[in-house]
Amino acid sequence: MSKLGMLLLAVISLTGFAPPAQQTGTPAISLSVSAGYDGLFRENQWFPLLVRVANDGDDTTGRLVVRPDRSGSAFSNTFSTPVEMPAGSRKSVFLYVTARSYATDVRVEFINDQDVSLAEQSVSLRSVLFQDQLHVVLTQSTIGSVDLSSIHAGGYNAFQANWLVENIPDRVDALNAVDTLMFSDVDTGALSTAQRQTIHEWVASGGHLIVTGGANWQATVAGLVDLLPLTPDRSSTVNDLDALAKLAGADELRGDAVIASGMVLDTAEIVAASAEDVPLLVRRTWGLGTVDYLAVDPLAQPLRDWTGIGELWFTLASSTPPEPSWARGVLDPDRAATAVEVLPGLNLLPDILPLCGFLVFYVMLIGPLNYVVLNRINRREWAWVTMPVFIVIFSVLAWVVGFNLRGNTATLSRIAVVESWPDSDEARVNGLVGLLSPRRTNYTLTMTDGSTLRPVSRSIPANPFAASIQASTNIQQTDLFRADDFTVDASFIATFATSNRIQRPDINGQVSLFYEPPRDEEETGRWSIRGSVRNNSSETLSNPVILARGVSVALTDPLLPGDIKTFEQPLIANDQEPPAPSRLERTASESSARLSFSRFGRDTTFTEQTVRDIIGESAYSLRVYSAAPGRSAQDQETYRRQLLLSAMSQDQFLSTARGNDVYLAAWSDRMPLETELEGASWEPLDTTLHLVKLNVVVDHPAFSTHIGADQFTWVARERTGLTIDTAPVNTVLQPGDTVIFQFTPLPGSILREVDTLQVDLNLSTGNRLDIPLELWNWDTSEWEIIEMDQAQDRSTVRRQSIRNPQQFLGAHNSVRMRLVVDETVGFLRVVRLAIEQEGRF
Known part of the structure; x- marks a missing residue:
């Protein structure tokens, strides 16, 4: 072989071992996305996207983006947050979004500063109905997760997400969709300050927090001590868990169990205790919410294989205080947006008299006055010139006058509801901001106090001056939320929803x-x-x-x-x-x-x-x-x-x-959230409603007390048949329908001794037929038919009083009732079904 051939062979051999060149356009960024609550979300409520970003290439900066043209029309506007990614870095970033109920997936993109998409990841979504329950459980147990699927109303469903500590968002609005949050056998000491604050705010806003004890009680309570009704400081072993069994309607629960013990707060209630008065379950209220501490680990024996654990969770959830009518925030976005568009003292249209005067003067000038002047100087043919001139002059004048009448100042119509509670240092604010633009221009709206911000999604705008700005709005998220560079036409109103927590007034x-x-x-x-x-x-x-x-x-x-x-x-x-x-x-x-x-x-x-x-x-x-x-x-x-x-x-x-x-x-005229508008000077028009929960002390009497129907809560344990949303009030039951209601006295209305149980049934019309009403006997675990007596002949009211009704009383003096409607009874129109009790505290 010649020297030249040997040289070529050597070159070819060396190049065969050279690493392949990186393909042009291959992104160095990779994404991993955890969406919502294990893929679950609620319509038009904030939910978190936990995005894990990895950069295996050179330094780059950009933003994480969710936009309608890639994720679909279920996302009505764009959401983005900036990210800096040095070479070799790994970061976890929260991006908060909202979606319509028909969203099936969400696509997150990493777009660099040159508007080039370097990576994207799509994950599935599933909407949860407003009536369904959504629970989140955090555990590091090797056995599995606690099952909360029993917590739901009859006829509806419960959904559960199993999270790690890192999934807890740093903004409380991203937890508003969650009904129950449980920490069991997990190290809460890893919670950041922002995450702990989120949990505090979520409970105060009406959340139900359950924390468990057991052998790993120290790690589980590490980041939640100031919320708990009991401050654990030691552990012990007990064999008597019958008090928990009673809450679940069972006879007994025995077996050695490690429990956490400590000091019970003065404001807390011991719901269940052992025979030696060792607290097993302790409860406190915090704002509108409830915190339950279960001293035993539900994933350890004897609770792990106990068949009554589902009933225990249901009892805890169904015995919390009711939430007032305003606790769920904005329930009707269309009506809320209409409220923002009402501007007391402002008129979007000019006064009619100056407008009519302007038109009359215009007609008189180009008609009779123009003719009289030209006729007097004997130059009527000049009308071909003067009339177009006057038209041009008046057109310019009309535009200038109209432009200046609108002025240069925008109006921010702001309304808010402030909810505060005596045991919380913070208050919740839900608000709306409407931007009235004097002329067509671009604006940037920023909530400078860290409040969330998003356009209001409306079905059909009721106001012709309402602006549809959703599709063109980019909600940028850093420490602040802002709607960036959106357009509003002259005299139109763009409406946004906002919320935050503030220092309690x-x-x-x-x-x-x-x-x-x-x-x-x-x-x-x-x-x-x-x-x-x-x-x-x-x-x-x-x-x-x-x-x-x-x-x-x-x-x-x-x-x-x-x-x-x-x-x-x-x-x-x-x-x-x-x-x-x-x-x-x-x-x-x-x-x-x-x-x-x-x-x-x-x-x-x-x-x-x-x-x-x-x-x-x-x-x-x-x-x-x-x-x-x-x-x-x-x-x-x-x-x-x-x-x-x-x-x-x-x-x-x-x-x-x-x-x-x-x-x-009570009402005030000052918006508690801070707003900044770029694009024009602005004036506020504010309306704020304060809803202040007062500190109530219940003075229980020593004599016999009557607990009326309005001192009970109810929940349907079972709904079978065609009737939707069956309730013990104003309901029509059809043949084939079966419903089981459970009535529980309010906290503070639970009698120590119940002497009389009264059942009231009010029908819409008199009915001579026997009504198939049954009560659950907790002693025999069977249904017993109750004969309902008519108040008088053909009366619509039927009533039965039961003396010494202990066999019909479950946990917290709850009463379970069943109605089975067959062809004999036909359609049953129930105006009101209620329970009353009489006894002593």
Whole structure:
């Protein structure tokens, strides 16, 4: 072989061992995405995308993006957050998004500063119905995860996500879709400060937190100690867990179990204890939420193989206090957006008289005046020149005048609802911001206090001046949320939803809830409230109203800074007042929430009782939902307030669901969230509603006490048949329908001894047939038929009183009732089905 051939062979051999060149366009960025709650989400509610980003190439900067043109129309606008990725780096980043219910997947992209997509990842999504329950469990147990699938109302479903600590978001709005959060055998010491703050805020807003003990109790409570009703400091072994079995309706639960023990807070309640009075389950309320501490590990024996564990979880969830009508935030986005678009004192159109005067002068000038002048100078042929000139002049003049009449200043119409609680240092704010643009231009709207921000998705704009800005809006997320560089036409309104937590306003009150014995000719006594409210804030609170169970008390004068107002009011419930739905019961159907019969003893405004109580009977009007606002600024403000209340509160199943709590509702004219607008100077137009939970002390009497129907909550354990959203109030049951209701007294209304149990059934018409009503006997685990006596012949009311009813009382004195409707009974129209009890605390 020649020297040249040998040289070529050597070169070829060496190049064969050279590493292959990196292909052009191969991205150095890779993504891994955990979407929502193991792929679950709720419509139009924030949910987290935990994006793990890896960079195996050179330094790069860019942004993580979810946009409608890649993820589909279920995402109505773009969401993005900036990311810096040095070479070889690994980062976990949260991106928060919202979607419509028909979203099936979400695609996350990494786009660099040159607008080139370097990587993308698509993950599946599944929407959870408003009526279904969503639970999140965090555990590091090698055995598996705790099963919370038993926590749901009859006829609906429960969904569960199993998370790691890193999945907990750093913004509370991303947890609002979750009903129950459980920490079991997991190291919560790994929670960041932001994650711990998120959990605190979520509980105060109405979440149900369950923390378990057992052998690994120290790691499990490490990051949650200040929330717990019991502060664990040691462990011990017990054999008696019968108190837990009783909560689940079982006979006994025995076996050695390691439990965590410690000091119980003064404000906490021991729900279950061993025979030696060792706490097994302790509960406290925090804001609107509930925290339960189970001292034993549910994944360890004897609970691991116990068949009653599902009933225990259901008992815990169904015995929490009811949530008030406004606890779920904005329930009707269309109505909320309409409230923002009502601008008291502002008129989007020019006055009619100047406009008519301008047109008359224009017609007179180019017609008669032009003719008279040209005729006098004998130059009528100049009309071919003067008329086009006048037209041009008046066109320019009209444009200049109209342009200047709109001015250069935008208007930010801002409304908010501030909820505060006496045991939390923070308050929750849900608000809307409407941007009225004087001319077509681009804006950037920033919430400078870290509030979330997103365009309001509306089905059909009710206002012709409402701007559709969703598709073109990019919601950029850093420490601040901002809507970047979106366009609004002249005299149109772009509406955004926002929310945050703020320092609790210094508005508070003390209330005593006490029971008065029966008076002359009264069969039962009555509950009353007595208390005071104090405004230590710098704001003037107008139209203050005290809200309690079944009543409202309007205070006569505004609450000025430093003012103290006292009140006293008996809680005289209507004889037909319904029990409150449990937190497990909710409906998204207006036809189900606004049921088919009139409200008992009140007019037919259905779910609007809370709205009427706050806005006032004299100011309330059904015409608000069908007519235009009035002419005066005061009428427009009232119109705006009622729309806001209607959008953010709903008395589901005809109950205001205030329980034993008492609230102050009052208005102010200052928005508590901070806003910045780029693109024009602006002026605010603010309306804020304060809903303050007052500190209530229940004074239990030593004598016999009556617990009325409005002091119970209810939940359907089973719904079988065609009837949807069956309730113990205003329901039509068809042949073949079966429903099981469970009634539980409110916390603070649980009697130590129950002497009498009364069952009331009110039908829409008199019926001579026997009603198939059964009660569950907890001793024999069987159903017993109850003979319902008619109050009088052909009466619509049937009633039965049971003395010494202990066999019908479950955990927390709960009563389980079954109705089975067959062809013999036919259609059964139930106006009200209720439980009452009498006994001693």
